[in-house]
Amino acid sequence: MTTTTELCHATPEDVVLRGRSLPREVVGKATFTEMIYFLLTGRDPTPAQRSVLDACLVTLMEHGLTPSAIATRLTYGSAPEAMQGAVAAGLLGVGSVFxxxxxxxxxxxxxxxxxxxxxxxxxxxxxxxxxxxxxxxxxxxxxxxxxxxxxxxxxxxxxxxxxxxxxxxxxxxxxxxxxxxxxxxxxxxxxxxxxxxxxxxxxxxxILRGIALISRCAGLVAHVAEEQAAPAMRTLWEAADAAVPYQPPSQEKKP
Amino acid sequence: MTTTTELCHATPEDVVLRGRSLPREVVGKATFTEMIYFLLTGRDPTPAQRSVLDACLVTLMEHGLTPSAIATRLTYGSAPEAMQGAVAAGLLGVGSVFxxxxxxxxxxxxxxxxxxxxxxxxxxxxxxxxxxxxxxxxxxxxxxxxxxxxxxxxxxxxxxxxxxxxxxxxxxxxxxxxxxxxxxxxxxxxxxxxxxxxxxxxxxxxILRGIALISRCAGLVAHVAEEQAAPAMRTLWEAADAAVPYQPPSQEKKP
Amino acid sequence: MTTTTELCHATPEDVVLRGRSLPREVVGKATFTEMIYFLLTGRDPTPAQRSVLDACLVTLMEHGLTPSAIATRLTYGSAPEAMQGAVAAGLLGVGSVFxxxxxxxxxxxxxxxxxxxxxxxxxxxxxxxxxxxxxxxxxxxxxxxxxxxxxxxxxxxxxxxxxxxxxxxxxxxxxxxxxxxxxxxxxxxxxxxxxxxxxxxxxxxxILRGIALISRCAGLVAHVAEEQAAPAMRTLWEAADAAVPYQPPSQEKKP
Amino acid sequence: MTTTTELCHATPEDVVLRGRSLPREVVGKATFTEMIYFLLTGRDPTPAQRSVLDACLVTLMEHGLTPSAIATRLTYGSAPEAMQGAVAAGLLGVGSVFxxxxxxxxxxxxxxxxxxxxxxxxxxxxxxxxxxxxxxxxxxxxxxxxxxxxxxxxxxxxxxxxxxxxxxxxxxxxxxxxxxxxxxxxxxxxxxxxxxxxxxxxxxxxILRGIALISRCAGLVAHVAEEQAAPAMRTLWEAADAAVPYQPPSQEKKP
Structure with a gap:
């Protein structure tokens, strides 16, 4: 039995997503949310399903300076040559606790x-x-x-x-x-x-965590955009650093 | 001068995104694409702008087993407890070459x-x-x-x-x-x-690379979903491994 | 009660690691392995403990073209401007399965x-x-x-x-x-x-997974070095891609 | 011409690193630093070269609550099930700025x-x-x-x-x-x-950035260990969040 993928096939003249031509049947015809639904399930959403998925996606986008958003901003300020790294750092906080x-x-x-x-x-x-x-x-x-x-x-x-x-x-x-x-x-x-x-x-x-990842990814890109326009990285860093002072070890521990 | 953020403010009763109430003015009223535009610019898109942004987002979602998609699948198969890590690994390939x-x-x-x-x-x-x-x-x-x-x-x-x-x-x-x-x-x-x-x-x-990141994030989640339903990780790994054989060093090099 | 850190304190004239001066008491005096032990425990290892930690660290460094190493190489070839992203992608595969x-x-x-x-x-x-x-x-x-x-x-x-x-x-x-x-x-x-x-x-x-992360990090950097000298990324990609062909959906699924 | 790798070959009875048997010639005989040098170059370091590499590796391990260390701690507190994600998030800050x-x-x-x-x-x-x-x-x-x-x-x-x-x-x-x-x-x-x-x-x-990555990886694991023993994540988060207050947009922008 061969392992296969149903997601995409590209030829010189076409890009086919689950049997559907991207340039002829998708661009200008489907919203991003509709295509998220379609790629995840192989089905088109009903209007109600699309509306619900849109609502879920907009709800998780942004909740201010969460640990995840702070990680993205600190990383972007440290490695602005690699926006993908800053967004990835933030997404790595989309874990079990939140x-x-x-x-x-x-x-x-x-x-x-x-x-x-x-x-x-x-x-x-x-x-x-x-x-x-x-x-x-x-x-x-x-x-x-x-x-x-x-x-x-x-x-x-x-x-x-x-x-x-x-x-x-x-x-x-x-x-x-x-x-x-x-x-x-x-x-x-x-x-x-x-x-x-x-x-x-x-x-x-x-795939529930994946819905959160897609939504948060957009929110984290907005944090990068705000960081480009009004950098907050130094302020975030200095405040965090100052809040956790160094405590010298009372004496060197013995094994 | 205080560094500030315009993106989000949460109180017990509300979550406000750039001055707009998430539960009262966004959920059920705006699509994900509209909110991406709004969070990135502080403005609502015109219908044409929304249509164009949707088209760009659906175009970059998926191009088959790209290096980025393969990295996501290999990582998911290695650490299924952390879907965020698999998606992050794939996004780290959204760099200068592609x-x-x-x-x-x-x-x-x-x-x-x-x-x-x-x-x-x-x-x-x-x-x-x-x-x-x-x-x-x-x-x-x-x-x-x-x-x-x-x-x-x-x-x-x-x-x-x-x-x-x-x-x-x-x-x-x-x-x-x-x-x-x-x-x-x-x-x-x-x-x-x-x-x-x-x-x-x-x-x-x-923010252009950020548009690609949002779009690809959704495509990579689709790869995770397919990996959950029809795992390809072992096949990808074994084929890649077999393609690059070990070549013993001809002799130990001297400094 | 204040939250504190014992790890490091930097002044203009010194960098102090758990009470010990980096320039005066560490550089030239301690091996990397000894400092890993010291930072993790606050104690110096005995010679036997250092020898055992060295042995564990060299054992996990490298096991060929594992999923983790392949992810690093694919990512490096996609975003060579950000070596940190390539190494991070590989480390994200140090999860529960291996x-x-x-x-x-x-x-x-x-x-x-x-x-x-x-x-x-x-x-x-x-x-x-x-x-x-x-x-x-x-x-x-x-x-x-x-x-x-x-x-x-x-x-x-x-x-x-x-x-x-x-x-x-x-x-x-x-x-x-x-x-x-x-x-x-x-x-x-x-x-x-x-x-x-x-x-x-x-x-x-x-901290056991952390020992694996430190060790693998070094192995993944070696993969980046080999990728710089003799790129294998295209070969890995093409072999993996060819091994998992596209299978069109038999027919569009209904909800 | 076949693309090959020189790094590692594993058989049931052996693991060979660049022509050298891991169980018979490396474990108990070489330090981690010596094997880093060997894997990166194919040569054994002289005692002076090993001493210099050790010194470089211990120097970059730790500099307190840097942006990179803060990102690791915030991520670990958000996703403790995936230590690899926390360390990866910190490494993503090892970029052009520092x-x-x-x-x-x-x-x-x-x-x-x-x-x-x-x-x-x-x-x-x-x-x-x-x-x-x-x-x-x-x-x-x-x-x-x-x-x-x-x-x-x-x-x-x-x-x-x-x-x-x-x-x-x-x-x-x-x-x-x-x-x-x-x-x-x-x-x-x-x-x-x-x-x-x-x-x-x-x-x-x-490979210079790689030396920094190996060294920092160890420092970041020490931050995870301290976070396990004395969590600072909430303190770091709250201090950073409080330092960058929300500023409502003066009025909705028009396109």
């Missing part, structure tokens, strides 16, 4: 959506998580509480577009179970909402 | 566009380049010749959208001068066309 | 070393691993079997240097239990041996 | 060393640089002035080891010319000294 929990969240939503009694399954998920002492992915935010305004906007859009599917319902079950167990309102964060919307929009759950 | 020449091309186009006689300035640019023995950025392609079909589609779109501006005109002058000097048709490649379109669309020339 | 299993292996060795009956604990570890259907980190190699020659050399060195400590003993217990369960000799690979040696040498187990 | 000027410096030293009258050639280099308004690589330091203590230590070592060769002499000529033109003492920085020492030690000038 947006990366999306995939685990999607797995839990799929489990709840597949259960005969979603509400009961959600309570079981919460009970297991509390027993294990782990944090439920998709819930809680250090700043946006008791409600994450991005989540509200995303779920409202899903409802308005008829794109509120089984994972969104599962998320509502899970949110109710989380609040009941905590005895107060815990915000569903943007990562949790996006996990539900993206999977309900027909995209593979395994 | 798409990176765009910014130099834009500088030449700006010079020709600013000259009183564009055709004469274009001939001067070509003469200087030939005297220096350097390759003109934006021209020539190993596969797409004598015409790059992506360039034709992009420039047709610019004309149809009324977005064919001074840099596009400068590119036409430069192309004529290049062909005259070579005595045959040399293709304007996609990188050259995109340099003209992006600058004519009001985006800063300094 | 050397990254070292830290999990060290945890198991620590557990066995802490048990009253190491041999029994090792059998329990193997039984749990077989029940869970997971692969034991540090064991097995696709090429080096039934014996990994690097492991033999590393453990011989540890014995000769008097650096064969509790983790090495635990590794021997584990190896015996693995072989007994499999009914044949399964090689302890270099990753497993290095996990034992590094921890017995007094380095923190949490 | 250590990267080494290669340009080496080219100037080679030109001066090749000239019949080194002092005159050095004056010509300085005059050209002043006419072009560019900064001479290898000279000046924001903190270490009027003398970089690392440079003094490195050049003293070279003299003591009999490794003070033509590039070191050229550096002295250049330093004299720089001081004369400036009318005051301008420090030769560590980057400049290392350029001279590394090339005089028989290593290829094209």
């Amino acid at each position: 947006v990366g929990a999306s995939e685990t969240c999607a797995q839990l939503l799929a489990r709840i959506a597949a259960a005969p009694d979603g509400a009961a399954e959600a309570r079981a998920v919460v009970a297991e998580s509390r027993a294990a002492g782990t944090r439920l992915p998709g819930f809680g935010h250090p700043l946006h509480r008791p409600v994450d305004p991005r989540t509200v906007a995303l779920l409202d859009l899903a409802r308005a577009q008829g794109a509120y599917g089984p994972c969104c319902t599962a998320l509502a079950h899970l949110s109710a179970a989380v609040d009941a167990a905590a005895g107060r309102a815990i915000p569903v964060n943007a990562t949790g909402a996006i996990a539900a919307l993206v999977v309900d929009a027909g995209l593979p759950a395994g | 798409v990176g020449a765009s910014e130099t091309c834009a500088q030449l186009l700006a010079r020709i566009a600013a000259a009183p006689d564009g055709a004469a300035e274009a001939r001067a640019v070509v003469a200087e380049s030939r005297a220096a023995g350097t390759r003109l950025p934006g021209f020539g392609h190993p596969l797409h010749r004598p015409v790059d079909p992506r360039t034709v589609a992009l420039l047709d779109l610019a004309r149809a959208q009324g977005a064919y501006g001074p840099c596009c005109t400068a590119l036409a002058h430069l192309s004529a001068a290049v062909d005259a000097a070579a005595g045959r048709a040399i293709p304007v490649n996609a990188t050259g066309a995109i340099a003209a379109l992006v600058v004519d669309a009001g985006l800063p020339a300094g | 050397v990254g299993a070292s830290e999990t292996c060290a945890q198991l060795l620590a557990r066995i070393a802490a048990a009253p009956d190491g041999a029994a604990e090792a059998r329990a570890v193997v039984a749990e691993s077989r029940a869970a259907g997971t692969r034991l980190p540090g064991f097995g190699h696709p090429l080096h079997r039934p014996v990994d020659p690097r492991t033999v050399a590393l453990l011989d060195l540890a014995r000769a240097q008097g650096a064969y400590g509790p983790c090495c003993t635990a590794l021997a217990h584990l190896s015996a239990a693995v072989d007994a369960a499999a009914g044949r000799a399964i090689p302890v690979n270099a990753t497993g041996a290095i996990a034992a040696l590094v921890v017995d040498a007094g380095l923190p187990a949490g | 250590v990267g000027a080494s290669e340009t410096c080496a080219q100037l030293l080679a030109r001066i060393a090749a000239a019949p009258d080194g002092a005159a050639e050095a004056r010509a280099v300085v005059a050209e640089s002043r006419a072009a308004g560019t900064r001479l690589p290898g000279f000046g330091h924001p903190l270490h002035r009027p003398v970089d203590p690392r440079t003094v230590a490195l050049l003293d070592l070279a003299r003591a080891q009999g490794a003070y060769g033509p590039c070191c002499t050229a550096l002295a000529h250049l330093s004299a010319a720089v001081d004369a033109a400036a009318g005051r003492a301008i420090p030769v920085n560590a980057t400049g000294a290392i350029a001279a020492l590394v090339v005089d030690a028989g290593l290829p000038a094209g």
